[in-house]
Amino acid sequence: MEKSDERETRGGTMVQNHGRGRGRGLERSTSVSAYRSRSRWLPDTTNGRVTTCRATDGGLQKVADLICQKRWNRNLVFQTFNTKDADRILSIPISLADREDSHFWLHGVDGNYFVNSGYKVLMASKETKQKTNQNDSTTSWEHQSKKIWKQLWSLKIKHKQKIFLWKCLNNALPVRDIIYGRIKAGDPICMRCGEERETIEHTFLNCVDAKMTWKLAPIQWEGILEQHGCFRRWWTSIIEARHRPQGWQHIALSVHILWQIWKGRNGAEFNGKKYRPWTAIQKALKEWLELGEVDRLETRMSTTETEALHLQYPQxxxxxxxxxxxxxxxxxxxxxxxxxxxxxxxxxxxxxxxxxxxxxxxxxxxxxxxxxxxxxxxxxxxxxxxxxxxxxxxxxxxxxxxxxxxxxxxxxxxxxxxxxxxxxxxxxxxxxxxxxxxxxxxxxxxxxxxxxxxxxxxxx
Missing domain, CATH: 3.30.420.10 (Ribonuclease H-like superfamily/Ribonuclease H)
Structure with a gap:
């Protein structure tokens, strides 16, 4: 990962961020000329470095020499640096607290480095490179995946269900046909209907039990039967429902139904239990309603906290x-x-x-x-x-x-x-x-x- 760093002036010292979290900054005795050559401390610049080239420092030994009574010495700053650098330096606030030097992670919410934020920076950089290399007219799954994954992870469903759906979309769910194709063991034919190979599409969309389950569902996805041959295309069509009233709730319910179809399939596969479509719908509805109630409760708590936040600024x-x-x-x-x-x-x-x-x-x-x-x-x-x-x-x-x-x-x-x-x-x-x-x-x-x-x- 490339370092994203920037220096910060607090209490008259320069502070470098290596994208690694907080820590002790540079020594206060480091000279201004040394900062010019290699250090990154100017905000709102590509590399954080000053562009001024000077042979001598005029007696300046540290950044504190540029500060007088908690304010920048404007005349000295303009004498030492070119106009572009001087304007950027003068835009740096000077702390009243005289805090110690510290690192600041620019991509986090509070200056601290977290693995999650580092991962996002890496992925954003990777996606930027991919966009550069891709033709604008491409319609491949890889080109669509960014939006698909963003929508998937934002769904208000359980994390295990998001992983489950991710496996479905990546053809990584261990259905019979996939297992047979990889290790050449077992029977690829669906055990429930005994008619076709048990692919992901067959398991969730085309099997007799799956078709009956969707007929009993309280939501009907009409007009996408032609997509049943490819689970990815089917899911892409489902996601388009987010634009209609209560679209996200209907999408979440569909995930619960898929989850119950999978659990019912596993019960029949490993425990010999008979799959019952109506029972699968009842369980899916129950879990969906329970999760919705939890979400409403959290929303009410969030609203209460927001009101409390405003009350902390009393009249x-x-x-x-x-x-x-x-x-x-x-x-x-x-x-x-x-x-x-x-x-x-x-x-x-x-x-x-x-x-x-x-x-x-x-x-x-x-x-x-x-x-x-x-x-x-x-x-x-x-x-x-x-x-x-x-x-x-x-x-x-x-x-x-x-x-x-x-x-x-x-x-x-x-x-x-x-x-x-x-x-x-x-x-x-x-x-x-x-x-x-x-x-x-x-x-x-x-x-x-x-x-x-x-x-x-x-x-x-």
Whole structure:
């Protein structure tokens, strides 16, 4: 597997990700020139390396020399690196927590490496190569398989049934004809009807018992009898039913019926039990309904957890002593700037305190909003307020603060700082508000695009 790595700057140090999980980063004494030649630490680039070529470092020994008071030294960065590299460096958030260097896996949900995510990266790379080599007009099973497998693994059925169906589609189920074809032993003729070779198609679609079972089924797959000669084509036709109402449920029920046909076949093959089509349908329906009930229960629990998540951002405005801060951002349409407006709602004697700040845009609206919230928390923390609530306009940002999981290496740094800044307050909560262009914080964010230095304003 090719390494997918990227370096992250946290607390003034460079951090490399080898796609192997978290671990100790590079030594802080490593020189900037060494990073230029071989290290990968710039986000949003193909190889993560800077492109600047300089003979000397001007006395720079480590990345911390490029940082002053938790912010990039813009003049020094532009003096040391070309414009392209400088802009990328300045887009890297600097952590307030001074955390240790660590690896960050870009393809995971939280920066940690898991075998599952590594496997997905490998398979995606393999599929990309296959697409490159394939003719666009091909209709082979291999060309269709990606969609088929994705739909199969997403079905709400038991895992063993997914494996069972996978074997059917790959001609790997141990029916008599397949066993005979591989080891030349046994009788390839179906034991139940004694008329044809027991292939996968015969077992599940063409045997007398199988045909009777499907006639008794509560769902009927009309118009695909011509596909009964090939199980793969039959299943591909079944999958098309996902577009109709309750299509996925009907597909799942069909898998349960296939499963009961197989279990009934094995009971007759190995234990001499008589196969009863009606019994197979009853069992399939029972298991399907039970699984559906479990899924509905999990959905209700998930909804309850989501509601609880929103309740964790309590509406504290009715409680005495709670200060609310509204935050809004406005991005410049022509320049890489973002205006930040922060407004204290309902201060002493009904006055409003506001801050207007202009910062370099990260290029990501979500990251800009996260940075605005971080700056607001820093401002408020210096005012010694103990019980506060911050109003934001992005539900995704609230979810990230709760889960602390993101694939974006830059966003991970900012979210971590927000979580740490919460500890500075006796009680700190967040809530979602609708975007209101007439709200004071929105007006302040627009005003901020035209200022040079941060401004604190007082409104009656």
């Amino acid at each position: 504290l405005c009715s409680q005495h002593g709670v200060l609310q801060f509204s935050i809004a951002i406005t991005r410049d349409k022509h320049e890489p700037w973002v205006g930040i407006g922060i407004c204290l709602i309902g201060g002493a004697q009904g006055t409003h305190t506001g801050w207007a700040m202009r910062e370099t845009s990260s290029g990501s609206f979500l990251l800009d909003e996260a940075l605005a919230l971080k700056l607001a928390m820093c401002k408020v923390a210096g005012m010694q307020h103990r019980v506060v609530q911050f109003q934001v306009q992005n539900q995704q940002l609230l979810n990230l603060i709760q889960s602390k999981q993101t694939r974006d290496i830059r966003l991970a740094t900012v979210v971590e700082d927000i979580v740490q800044l919460k500890l500075l307050f006796h009680m700190c909560s967040f809530c979602l508000v609708q975007n209101d262009n007439y709200h004071l914080s929105s007006k302040l964010s627009s005003y901020a695009l035209g200022i040079t230095f941060d401004e604190e304003l007082l409104f009656p």
